[in-house]
Amino acid sequence: MELLQVLQENVQYSLLLKIKFNKSRYTMSGIQIGLLYEKDNGYKNFELIHGVFIDRLGKFSEDYNV
Secondary structure: OHHHHHOOOOOEEEEOOEEEEOOOEEEEOOOOEEEEOOHHHHHHHHHHHHHHHHHHHHHHHHHHOO
């Protein structure tokens, strides 16, 4: 819930999924994800983003045999 205290309503945010592998190497999994935080749809938006992250992790693991 700490995240909800930081986010401001009706502000556009950009999210990136950064993955660490091989101890010191990082990669971005896909393009930025836009998020317009609205209190009324807050949890629904986070559920959608969670689904996007899960899909991207799956694709990353397939592409790199992780």
